[in-house]
Amino acid sequence: MNIILVKVLATALAFSQATTRPDAIKPEFDPIRDKAEVAELLRAGCLHMRKSFDIEQINLDDLIATAMDDKDALGEEIKVLKGLSFSDLHTVYREFCKGEAVEQSPVDLSEVISFYNQALKDLPDVGRLKELKLPGMTLILDGKGEPFSEVFTPENRRVWVSIADIPEAVRNAFIAAEDKRFLQHRGIDERGLVRAFIGNLAQPGRPQGGSTITQQLAKTILVGNDVTYERKLREIIVASQLERSLSKNEILELYLNSIYLGRGAWGVELAARGYFGKSVGALTPVEAAFIAGLAKGPNYFSPDRNAVRARDRLAYVLARMREDGAIEAGEARPPLPQFVAYERLRPDTGYHFLDHVSREARSIDGISGLTDASYVVRSTLNPDLQRATEAVLQEGLARYELNTGRFKFEGAETNIAEAIAAMTDEQRGDDPAWLAALKNVRMPLYDVQWQPAVVLENGRTKRGDVLTVGLLDGRTVALNPWNAATRRGLKVNDVVYVRVREPSGKQKNPQAARAELRIRPSVQGAAVVLENKTGRILAMTGGFSYPESQLNRAVQSLRQPGSTLKPVTYLAALKNGLQPNTLVMDAPIVFPPIGGGPNPRQKDYWAPRNAGGGSGGAVTLRRALEDSRNMATAQLMAYGIEGSPEQGLDRICELAIEAQLYRECSRFYPFILGAQPLRLIDLAAFYAAIANEGARPVPHVIDSIERQGRLIYKADQNAANWIGSVDRAAFFQLKSMLQGVFTRGTARSARHLATFAAGKTGTTDSELDAWFVGFTNEVTVAIWVGYDNAKGRRTLGPGQTGGRVALPMFEPILEAVWRTHAPKTALSGPSPDAARQLVAVRIDPDTGDMDQVAGQRAAAGVEYLRRDSVGGVSDTRYRIVSRSDQFDYYRGGDGFEEDGSRVQRWPYDSRYGLDFRDFFQPRSGFNSGGYYYGPRPQQRRPEFSDDDYYRRAPRRVDPDYFFGHRAY
Secondary structure, three states, X not given: OOXXXXXXXXHHHHHHHHHHOHHHOOOOOOOOOOHHHHHHHHHHHHHHHHHHHHHOOOOHHHHHHHHHHXXXXXXXXXXXXXXXXXXXXXXXXXXXXXXXXXXXXXXXXXXXXXXXHHHOOOOOOHHHHOOOOOOOOEEXXXXXXXXXXXXXXXXXXXXXXXXXXXXXXXXXHHHHHHOOOOOOOOOOOHHHHHHHHHHHHHOOOOOOOOOOHHHHHHHHHXXXXXXXXXXXXXXXXXXXXHHHHOOHHHHHHHHHHHOEOOOOOEXXXXXXXXXXXXXXXXXXXXXXXXXXXXXXXXXXXXXXXXXXXXXXXXXXHHHHHHHOOOOOOOOOOOOOOOOOOOOOOOOOOOHHHHXXXXXXXXXXXXXXXXXOOOOEEEXXXXXXXXXXXXXXXXXXXXXXXXXXXXXXXXXXXXXXXXXXXXXXXXXXXXXXXXXXXXXXXXXXXXXXOOEEEEEEEEEEEXXXXXXXEEOOOOOEEEXXXXXXXXXXXXXXXXXXXXXXXXXXXXXXXXXXXXXXXXXXXXXXXXXXXXXXXXXXXXXXXXXOOOOOOOOOOOOOOOEOOHHHHHHHHHHHHHHOOOOOOOEEEEOOOOEOOOOOOOOOOHHHOEOOOOOOOOOOEEEEHHHXXXXXXXXXXXXXXXXXXXXXXXXXHHHHHHHHHHOOOOOOOOOOHHHHHOOOOEOHHHHHHHHHHHHOOOEEOOOEOEEEEEEOXXXXXXXXXXXXXXXXXXXXXXXXXXXXXXHHHHHOOOOHXXXXXXXXXXXXXXXXXXXXXXXXXXXXXXXXXXXXXEOOOOOOOOOOOOOOOHHHHOHHHHHHHHHHHHHHOOOOOOOOOOOHXXXXXXXXXXXXXXXXXXXXXXXXXXXXXXXXXXXXXXXXXXXXXXXXXXXXXXXXXXXXXXXXXXXXOEOOOOOEEOOOOEEHHHHHOOOOOOOOOOOOOOOOOOOOOOOOOHHHHHHOOOOOOOOOXXXXXXXX
């Protein structure tokens, strides 16, 4: 049996059931037992169809006779009948429509039934459309309330409107244009099919489908839009089922919200906004007729493509509306209404930020996703700051690889040779072909802030070796490719990223500019700008480029923070009553494994080292933090917080958990130097808490969410979590110490920022990660740089520290903050609550001296020290390190000069008289835990004067000496 005839009759079987017994449709028949029933259904359907032809005053017998006598009278071949013999079709008509007995029937009903059964397998459940709300488009606003972006799933850019909010004029326009008998038929309009059939015979070309609104809805939502008989079969059956399950208003509401109407709009609401800049409720009858006319072919009848066709279609719909009495008589061919310019929101920044908006929305009660409905989300984004932050990070990562020779050119971003060759005069306009093509190119990394340029020349000319590129402003400039290998990899019409160096000084000629090639880096990074008081994330970038990697390293990656975690240890010490001028030994110390038993292994001991080697002897807490001294930090944990190193570690861990840096703490000593990974956003929030004197803001990217004009969520801008175990005074002291990181410490290359900012550099072991986190009164900026290391450990390289890699990005981001968010102001002093507990003292930051001599030194500065119970200064300078230990250092102990050069490496611990290497060997006299870390130094006030004390060297006293000695 002819396969086309099988499909035609299977479709007729579905049509017959939908029109003659819609309440008893069978999706399956037995190929043998049900032949008679199927034949009867086909006859009933044909009889029903003949009546429709009669109603339309069309003589079907005459039409078929004409076709049999002269097939050319019907015009071109009808596409759906391609490959089908007219004589076979006529035989089928005689057999099932006229009830004649035919010889050698071309029909095998078993094949028809089999095809029908197969096509209707796994029909969708129409019951799920009851109360169905299709996916919607959410509008994302920036922090000022301006539209920034849209969030929607493919082919679902819509804003849902209920049928009650859709004007009658719009409903009538669609019914007139698409389904005149919508309110009368039961899913299938036989008369509409007849009109479409005759129209296709009379005007072949663009075929009419004759589908009802219900059929279109079934096709759009449930059965798909494949141009096949199988789809048509399913569409007919599903449409009939829809009419039994849903009311006409429910069907129309689904249809008007699901249909595509051009300009990227699904549904009438976005179509009204896209074409006329207004809501559907404000459309005029002419505007409603225009949108309804687009349903037949939104691209074909688009006014942006063909205004004549659009005007003809509008006239047709208005005429149908007048026939239906929906509007009064008017102009036969009215002009097109006034359209608004079509501009889709397509941001070129902020994609990691937008991803996080979606994630945060899902954490809000009642919202499972931003595409489940149509929301208006007001975000915290500062778009100008976001652009600047992305640009700084991208340039910083590329410069790091250029400076270290790690860049690797792997080819141009794209090539526009074909686009240039295909450029027409109309498309080119007044521009050269290369410029017109460059303006239209869509770069693969669409969020990279460098400028695209096209290679115009690359080779040897009379002028010598020439490599020039064309810029978007029409200029042609020389390109620096960095090396010969990269130059050889560039071809004419390649499109690359460049950074243009404009002429400086008296050189005003713009043609004197030069372009530097920018190459995609393999190193990654992340940056966050957080508003201190509110926790609003003003800018966030989670990597070099979102199209390249969607991983948001600011919130989804865990990296070791290195020395940026050290402030937690110093905060614990300040909480314990120590002062910034308290002395601590920057000297070797060895920690046995926690719970290591009586015979710990040598490799399980931990002996921290300073980044540059060596040690500095007795240093103030301020200088230890400013210079990021690892050994001093370990000594502080061991002797400055609790009675033992383990207890000190526990207090630091508890504080880190309270600060929400971690949910749980890894209990091992390297934790204090940032060995446990964390999220960049949590570290930024902790530094914001330092700026706020203990109030940790809740980082967030959503200020509010509305749905259908109703506020359903609003962020609490004052929802700070106080780190209550530490008072404001300790936080301010830590803030002042971090300000010194700029003045004298590891960030002193940016010391000009010391008046306005505080912060901390961080570098992990082997330079795997480089950090800088800094804050002003208003914001905290956190920056991380490193490799993803998915394929193994890759370091940044020797000497590539946070101060060298991450810090240079801090200042340009800060300048953007001052330009776009908050003015430049000096760091504020202590709050009234903190000030009541502190006293300002002139002090030497190196020695901790606070006498008159110290106040006269050039390096002296104001230090805020905690008051004692009677209002004076609480002197804790020698609580950890005794005067004798400090004197040993001044007599020639190990340390660093002011220029950073090493004085002498200590061969042994002078306090205990033990060879440093002895700590790695089991020895008698270890405590019950099987290890030795030395006694906690006790401060002893000498019986002689301070002058005598500093002139006399302390004596080494053997605790087992039994001949007697004076106890000084």
